Amino acid sequence: MTxxxxxALLLLGFLAxxxxxxxxxxxxxxxxxxxxxxxxxxxxxxxxxxTNYLLLKSQYALSYHRDKGIPNWVSWHLSPEWxxxxxxxxxxxxxxxxxxxxxQVSTSSYTGSGFDRGHNCPSADRTRTVADNSATFLMTNMIxxxxxxxxRTWATLESYCRTLVDEGxxxxxxxxxxxxxxxxxxxxxxxIDNGRVTVPQRIWKVIVVLPQGSDDVLRISSSTRVIAxxxxxxxxxxxxxxxxxxxxxxxxxxxxxxxxxxxxPAVQATLEARVDNGPTQ
DNA sequence: CTGTGCCTC
DNA sequence: GAGGCACAG
Numbered sequence: 001m002t003x004x005x006x007x008a009l010l011l012l013g014f015l016a017x018x019x020x021x022x023x024x025x026x027x028x029x030x031x032x033x034x035x036x037x038x039x040x041x042x043x044x045x046x047x048x049x050x051t052n053y054l055l056l057k058s059q060y061a062l063s064y065h066r067d068k069g070i071p072n073w074v075s076w077h078l079s080p081e082w083x084x085x086x087x088x089x090x091x092x093x094x095x096x097x098x099x100x101x102x103x104q105v106s107t108s109s110y111t112g113s114g115f116d117r118g119h120n121c122p123s124a125d126r127t128r129t130v131a132d133n134s135a136t137f138l139m140t141n142m143i144x145x146x147x148x149x150x151x152r153t154w155a156t157l158e159s160y161c162r163t164l165v166d167e168g169x170x171x172x173x174x175x176x177x178x179x180x181x182x183x184x185x186x187x188x189x190x191x192i193d194n195g196r197v198t199v200p201q202r203i204w205k206v207i208v209v210l211p212q213g214s215d216d217v218l219r220i221s222s223s224t225r226v227i228a229x230x231x232x233x234x235x236x237x238x239x240x241x242x243x244x245x246x247x248x249x250x251x252x253x254x255x256x257x258x259x260x261x262x263x264x265p266a267v268q269a270t271l272e273a274r275v276d277n278g279p280t281q
Numbered sequence: 282c283t284g285t286g287c288c289t290c
Numbered sequence: 291g292a293g294g295c296a297c298a299g
Contacts, residue, residue, distance in 0.1 A: 088294080090282090116296060124294065151288060151295045159289080159294075281290085288295075 031262065034061040034076045037172050037208060038261030041072055047099040055097065059135040060121040064098070069105045069197035070143045073176030073257070074120035078165055079212065084128040092117055095140040105139040109193035114186030114235075118145025118203075120175045122158045143177055144192055144199045146184050146235035153231055157205065157241040160281055164209055172208040177201075178255050182233030204230040204251050206259055220263050222270040225278055230254070242280035248272035 031038075034056075043054035043063035050066035060076035092107035110117045120141050126132040135141075145154070161171055179201025181190040189199050209225040228251055231244045238244075248259050249272045260268050 090296090111297090119295090122294090147296075148288095155295055156289065282299105284298090286295105286297080288293105290291105290293090 032056055032061060034059075036077065036262065037075065037174060037206075038258065038263075039063075040075075040174065040176075040255075040257035040259050040261070043072070047102075050099075050102070053099075055095075055140060057135055059126050059132050060141070062120070062140065064140055065198075066098075066102050069103065069109070069193065070177070070200065071120060071140060073174055074141060075172075075174045076121045076125065077170070077172055078125050078161060079170035080165060082126055082128050082132070083162070083165065086127045086130045086133045088123050089130060089134040089137055091134055092137045092139065092142075095138040098140070103196055105142070105193065105197055107139065109139070109197055110142070110144060113144060113192040114147075114184030114189070115144035115182070115192060115199060116147050116150045116184075117142045118150040118154070121173075124158065124162065143203070144182070144184070144197060144233075145203065146182055146233050148235045149203065149231060149233055149238060153238045153241050153244070154203070156281075157229060160241075161207060163281070165212075168212055169209050170212045171210070174206045174259060175204070176255065176257070177203045177233070183235050185235055200233050202230055202254070203233055204228070204246075204255075206248055206251065208260070220260075220267060220271070222267050224267075224271060225276065226260075226271045226274065227276045227278070240280065245276050247275050 041052050041063050043052045045054045053064045055062050055064050060074055062074040063072040065072050094104035094106045098104060119136055121136050123133060123136045126136050164171060177200030180198055181188060181201050182199045191198055207227040208220065226248060228246050228248045229241055229244045230246045230251055252259055260272060
């Protein structure tokens with residue numbers, strides 16, 4: 001499975017803006033906060049890897065696919081510290097931090113397409129400061145998402161995540177997509193913006209639920225709740241998110257990624273084979 | 282940037 | 291009704 005080198009890890013550690021300082025004596029370099037579970041595709045901040053380009057922001061981390069115009073996956077930590085009172089900024093805009101010469105998807109790239117500018121890291125997960133909320137509106141955090149999938153199925157799952165935080169948990173969340181072609185409000189399309197933005201076929205999420213304060217990934221055990229969901233990018237009236245639960249193994253098989261790679265192998269095997277059957281609200 | 286609409290809870 | 295997701299002009 002994909003792994004990244006120790007020098008790369010060190011580099012990532014130094015680049016991480018919001019990464020809390022650990023003990024300097026820690027033998028293994030700490031991953032950035034939002035990559036605590038690992039780097040599923042071995043993304044690197046190297047313009048020579050345009051289809052798996054690592055973008056580290058203080059609010060979230062992602063692997064960007066230049067030729068699809070969307071992220072492969074986005075990863076972030078959701079804890080009470082990230083939740084505050086900042087208003088939704090709604091300032092959708094191009095991400096100017098992409099390497100020079102790359103096409104920058106803009107808010108108008110989606111206009112009239114029949115697909116929502118669907119957040120990966122949700123606006124409502126980043127309300128600590130105005131800057132944090134605004135960062136979620138960068139177009140590198142968006143995928144063309146069928147409105148009913150985004151505003152119903154997905155919104156409900158996102159809301160449930162924040163409920164889990166309100167109940168005393170903190171979460172590590174990974175959201176991604178695969179395949180090509182979905183049905184928005186204008187019907188089936190494989191791309192929008194003159195082919196510069198790919199419409200994904202499936203949208204998935206993996207959520208690791210930990211009691212607050214146990215943010216050491218080593219404390220993930222075989223009894224840790226892991227919620228894995230895989231939904232079609234379809235505008236039909238979908239059932240609630242609970243009926244789309246699947247295993248991490250199934251998502252790995254569909255994507256080729258190595259998810260939860262920072263978790264101890266034996267624990268990883270147990271957690272990844274399980275399908276969550278816990279509460280859904 | 283403002284106004285509007287739909288959905289879930 | 292409040293909060294969350296958007297859209298159009």
